[in-house]
């Protein structure tokens with residue numbers, strides 16, 4: 001239990017995480033890809049939702065596997081007694097091989113250096129490491145080029161103590177519904193897999209797709225689907241809202257810290273970019289770009305107060321944001337402000353915020369800093 005003094009020192013800005021909505025989303029996506037295993041992608045601190053509580057909830061809801069990008073996140077999951085396979089979906093440094101072996105993580109391999117380092121670490125530890133070969137079909141981030149896959153396997157497939165459990169790729173343009181490019185990449189992947197098999201290089205598990213493929217392309221589900229953002233209640237693109245329904249998991253809220261009345265022609269905030277035209281009542285909300293509430297929302301975004309929309313005015317600073325409450329009656333210091341989620345009949349979604357800052361939902365959610373307290377409900 002928290003002591004009263006700790007509660008009051010923690011500040012009013014919190015991200016409320018609805019674990020039951022998250023678990024429902026896991027189940028919805030599992031039903032969408034019934035024949036495949038579900039690998040819940042919970043990288044980047046579970047897109048800002050907290051990797052450990054979300055990892056535990058994902059497994060409880062039936063996710064067969066988890067995916068992260070850093071060894072640190074994988075280790076955290078293991079230290080919290082999560083025993084399902086945990087995939088590292090990004091390349092990692094060869095010097096992290098010992099920790100991967102120690103924590104029994106499933107590595108992505110797309111370089112000989114890493115394969116050799118993992119093999120050595122596994123031999124040293126006296127067991128094997130599961131690895132998935134990453135094929136680059138067009139994202140050009142990392143992965144073995146299809147033309148080089150056979151040569152790569154000739155030099156690495158038989159390294160001791162590596163268990164080549166899977167082979168996979170990641171598409172570049174599925175979220176944008178560029179099916180021509182995606183199908184080309186899919187075919188290239190499948191051709192590579194079969195060329196490798198012809199040479200005796202077998203991989204029991206194939207996988208290619210994140211949320212978009214899970215939602216829209218059952219023909220590409222293969223052995224594992226790897227949804228990320230959809231688990232947190234947002235389809236990668238608004239067109240998919242008609243196909244599947246998922247529930248937002250995060251609500252972001254704060255409280256009014258201070259209220260001020262300003263006469264006409266008063267500049268407000270750093271640089272005085274906003275100037276009042278008429279008499280204005282403004283409120284200070286204790287969140288800023290130091291919390292991951294992006295500066296791009298300056299003079300653009302909105303928050304909910306008293307069930308109404310209040311516009312952000314002036315430049316967002318590290319720790320504070322100003323909103324215009326002139327037309328919202330009876331607002332007092334301490335009143336709840338909702339930055340993400342609903343209040344009364346109004347709702348602000350992460351997609352709205354992403355639109356205001358000309359970005360995507362992933363950045364809105366995953367960009368929220370650790371110092372914003374997460375409360376699990």
Ligand SMILES: *Cc1c(COP(=O)(O)O)cnc(C)c1O
Pocket residue numbers: 041043089170209210211212226227228229230236
């Ligand atoms: C991030 C990621 C995913 C999940 O993508 P979403 O679009 O968030 O579902 C799947 N696979 C890999 C390799 C990833 O890096």
